[in-house]
Amino acid sequence: MPLLEAAIAVREKAYAPYSNFKVGAAIRGADGKIYTGCNVENVAYPEGTCAEAGAIALMVASGETRLTEALVIADSPLPVSPCGGCRQKLAEFGTADVKITMTTLDGNARTMTLAELLPGAFGQGHMDKG
Template structure:
């Protein structure tokens, strides 16, 4: 169990800006460069302008030089697990492979492990472009 990744996601959650939903989320990526990149959700008074924790972490990874997601953890402050939303699944898939592992965590640690292929089956891929 990647405890360090869970702890990084939980630490990142403290930076969430979620005054509207009051649903802080943290995400942590272990990238192909061996580094861990983190993110939190950042909401906005104009509600559709806010975004999820996962794209914050992906943006940090890209700007830090990471190219691929090796594994990723997501945790929410509320007790329920936080499966990435549909849009985030597509964003994660951009930098993942079918076997990339995504860990859904609660405050006790990793509770569910999914592969990218399980998280986003029948995904839109480059082959789909023809």
Template sequence: MHKVDELSENKSAMDDPYFALLQEAISRAHAPYSGFPVSAVVRGVSGAFYSGVNVENAAYPQGWCAEASALSAMVLAGETELDEVAVMANGAAICTPCGGCRQKIREFASGKTRILCYGPEGLRATYTLDDLLPHSFGPDHLK
């Protein structure tokens, strides 16, 4: 894991293509029960960005995560490989994708894929998928 101050490529929020997209998306999250909105942006190998938000449901297990929404948008656009994932939450702690979303990301990414974790102030930390999901199971195991 790399804290933002350790990153040589640290950019201001103004130079960061993810930050504005995450901020715009998080304002549209549907989190009336937890009060914990989350947004995600995935960048496909084409360079296109796909946004998603968490959508809660009164029947709690029926909601879905922001990462799943963003991945769905990417697949709908015809892409099946991604370069990076960015996630934003407003809490004090660094928000990483949940275990289920880590596996969903793995379907379209390698262990070296960067996961960028944001708060309202900007980039907080960067991980690789291997950091978050070591010894993962992916499509290559089924060949």
């Protein structure tokens, strides 16, 4: 199943009773498998979970720690980019050249690399003391 189909399917399962803004995400791991996630809201805003974070959690729980591409879909007039926190989460598991496609239900899409989405990303190199 391609990323788009997977993201569309999981978006329908989103739990968004407060905003009614359902988001689906699909990421391809280095193992070639597709991992999906949807947003899960909580009455105690902002304690919800983003779709991208859910997909990453499923990937890691499945034993994969590298992603090679990602797609995010929402019912909006413009493609919805990952939030700042999710950009950092994607950067943790993907290289700067990983392509992130953001699309709407009607096919308005935009693709950017992780480096374009998060220039100057905080990474492991910042943790080196040597």
